[in-house]
Every structure is written in C-alpha cells, then in structure tokens.
Amino acid sequence: MPTETLAQRLRLAGLLGVGLLIALTLLNLMQAAAGLRKDNERSLHHAEAMIDGAIDDSQTLLDAASPLIGRACKENTLALRDLIIASPYARALYVLEGNRLLCTTLHRPLQEQNLPHYLFGKQDLILASHSPITGQTAILYRKQVGGRTLLAELDGFHIFGALRAVKGEENLFFILGDKALDGYGRTQSAAPLLADRGNLIVNLSDEHPYRLVALNGYRQILAFAWDYNRDTLLVTPVLALLLGLLTFHLSGRGGSPRRELARALAAREFVPYLQPVMDSDGQLRGCEVLMRWRHPEQGMIAPNQFIPLAEECGYIVPMTRQLMEQTLEHLRTVADRLPPNFHVAVNVCAQHFKSQEIVSECRAFLDALPGQDIRLVLELTEREMLECDEQTLAIFDALDRLGVLVAIDDFGTGHSSLSYLQKFHVDIIKIDRSFIMGIQEEGPSRLIVENILDLARRMEVALVAEGVETRDQVEMVRRYGIDYQQGFFFAKPLPPGDFSRHFLPHP
Structure with a gap:
C-alpha cells in the first residue's frame, strides 16, 4: 500500500490510540463495577450476620x-x-x-x-x-x-465495626428508622442515602427491623477501580500511546507483507546463518544453514516471523535458492579448511518437490565444489504435507543418485514423520529439542528417545540430537550413542564468517 500522508498517519494514529484508551478504560470500569457489586453483596451478607x-x-x-x-x-x-x-x-x-x-x-x-x-x-x-x-x-x-x-x-x-471489618471503606451503612450509621460511628439522616436507589444495594434483615445499604455509584466504582486495577489504569494510557506510535510508524512503511517479501528477495536481504553439527566426540562434522532476514530498518528478523508467510506466498523456493547460492559463495572460500565428509544441511518443504528444479539446484551446488568431500543434506519440514506421487518419488531417486542425503527435521512433533519414513528414502532423523530437554529424567521424553533410537538402528538411519544446551545433555546424548549433536551448548547460529573463525582451522 502506498505511504500515507503525514496528516493521515497522525489522524489514524490518534484515532486508534484514543480508541484503545477509551475501550480499555471502559472495560476496566465495567470489571470494577461487577467486582464492586460482588464485593458489596458479600460484605452486606457478612455484616448482617455479625450485626444479627x-x-x-x-x-x-x-x-x-x-x-x-x-x-x-x-x-x-x-x-x-x-x-x-x-x-x-x-x-x-x-x-x-x-x-x-x-x-x-x-x-x-x-x-x-x-x-x-x-x-x-x-x-x-x-x-x-x-x-x-x-x-x-x-x-x-x-x-x-x-x-x-x-x-x-x-x-x-459492634455495629459500625461490622461495617468496616468486612469492607474497610466508606460505602456501607446501617439504617434504622430515619437514621443511618456509617463505618466510623457517625450518624446522619438516611433520606439522602435512600434517594438514589439506582446506585444502591439494599439488604433487609430477615430477623430485625434494620437495613444495610451499600453505595454502588460512579464515585465508588472509580474508587474501586483505582484501588484494585490501579496498575492497569496507569498502563492503559501508555498502551494507547504505544499503539498510536506503532500505527504512525507502520503507516509510513510502504508495501503489503507479500510485496515486502518480494522487495527483500530482490534486495538479497535473506542471508544464511550457520549452526555447527558435532559428532559424539565433540568434533565438527557439518552445519545447518538457517535463514535470517537482514531488514534495512528492523535489523535481523528471526525465521519464524516470515517463513510461514513465504511458504504461503510461494516465495520460499527462490528464497532457499538464494540462500544456497550465498552459502556456496562462502564455502568456496573455506573449502580447503573443512573437515572430511562435511555435511551442509538446508531446510526444504513440500513446495520444493513440485518440480525437478530442486535436483538441478543440488547438482549445481555439488558441482561448484569439485573434489571436496562435502555432503548436501535436505531437511524436510512438516508445515505442509509432502505428497507421495510419481514425481516426488522420482525426485527422491534422483537426489539419492546425486548423493544428496534426506533428513526429517523435528522428528516426533509433526503428523507425517512416521509416514515419511514409510514412503520415502530417509538417511537422517533429527530428534526434536523438546525430547532432548527431558532426556535426563525418567519419563515420556526419555522413552520416546529410546524408541526413536531403536527405530533408527533397525532402519540404519543416522540420528541428530537437536537443542543440546547443557553439559549433562551432551553426556546423556553421547551415552545413548546418538551420532550427532546440535544446539546452543556448542554455538548459536552464526554468520558464515564468524562460523569459520570459530570452528575452522586458521589458514
């Protein structure tokens, strides 16, 4: 969408900010009115019991x-x-x-x-x-x-003390005849109190000729809201201001989210970050290539904020192609320093298997590194189900002939993990971090990991433990004989240059 004029942006920001302020204030007052009525009714019953x-x-x-x-x-x-x-x-x-x-x-x-x-x-x-x-x-x-x-x-x-004991505020009264007694022992005429019945809650004693009255008007509601919702009332103007500022900022940015993705793709703003994959001896054996969005105004954007939209828009395929190209450019400069049988894992989804282009791109990637002992790994995500048709099976066969490995990412969390093992040739299973987090204690997580281990050994499939974050988890994964480990214990995803400086031998 085109950028709004300054006056339009200010008007929109003001309307939304004031609207939120009014809406939240009214909501707080409605909650306070309901809470006050409930408290008053409870207080009247308690006071009546004490006075009776x-x-x-x-x-x-x-x-x-x-x-x-x-x-x-x-x-x-x-x-x-x-x-x-x-x-x-x-x-x-x-x-x-x-x-x-x-x-x-x-x-x-x-x-x-x-x-x-x-x-x-x-x-x-x-x-x-x-x-x-x-x-x-x-x-x-x-x-x-x-x-x-x-x-x-x-x-x-004993009477006005009962009024204060259950409430502690100046809105409960004991009325006998034409006199009223408040919670501080002061008497006054009952007529002014009873004049506005719309703002009163009246409780008649079943045993004695007196009444208890609770004030439930606007003043009492405001006081109740201030006493019990003070923090919310104070935060409300701040939230309204923040909404206004955010609206003003966003209304000045051009383009819909889809157009913004297209612009970022053309500007090559999607960049690779590399996270190391280690073997059971703690030696570097590969890396996973993760996509980040280097936005010119918002800085680095995490993938969960744009990958789902990219898949929905169909941009994920060219974005992945661009990511592989940038990764290849870096690997060419450090190829002689990579360890033998170095694995490079790239995330792909069902859209990548709708044409033979994925095979051509993998072939081009490997051909660009002649003589290097590098294995390309495609990690299947499960946001969209991969169809098991003739074309997909043909693509899997072609990738297998190229020597490209296939891994199932976040195994055990999606609906199609076991289906993929049944229908396609899979080389690697990546155990989801949610199971690794619970591996140290007796319970479902450990049982699931043990079952995945048994399954992988029977199917001769390699295993990667994802989300390894502590020394104890490292030792437990090693004790289970899991082939590879990946997680923040070793390193968070790094720009390619930082990855090479930290994990590759210096030239």
Missing part, C-alpha cells in the same frame, strides 16, 4: 434478665451486672417503669435531666447518637415485661 449476632445476644440477655426485674433494684443489680459481664456485646442494662428509670447496671447514677428521651420510647430497636455511658453512638434493644421495660445497650462499635 450482636442483636440476638441482646435478646438472650434480656430473656435471662426478665425474671430479675420484679425485685428491688438493690437486690438485682449484682445479678444484672453478672449478666452484662457475660455478654460480649452489651454494655449496660436499664429497668424502667413508665417514665421512671428504676435500675441500671451503671456504676454511676443517671440524673433525671440527663436521661435520654429514647429510653422511654416505643421502638424495640433504637439507634442512638449519644450513649448515656460514652456519649457516642449506641444501639439499644427493648423488651416489655409486664408493667416494666428492659433495655440492653450495645456498644455502637
């Missing part, structure tokens, strides 16, 4: 105190105080007759002018802003016994 437990204890306390209130205050004060001491929630008991306070478990007397009005009301459950004991919030539970009234005072901490 405190009120139920007050009921039990009043039931136990009921038989005592018929006596004179002096006679039952000690017994009532014993009941208070045994209760984990109640702070005081009051005994009233009409509008008179007859008896209390408090150790100090209450003056008549200091008696709170709610002591003489009719509610069974009372939310009081000022306790006669502490002057702070209190909950009282009332029980009528004949002509007298019993009241148990709970410390308000």
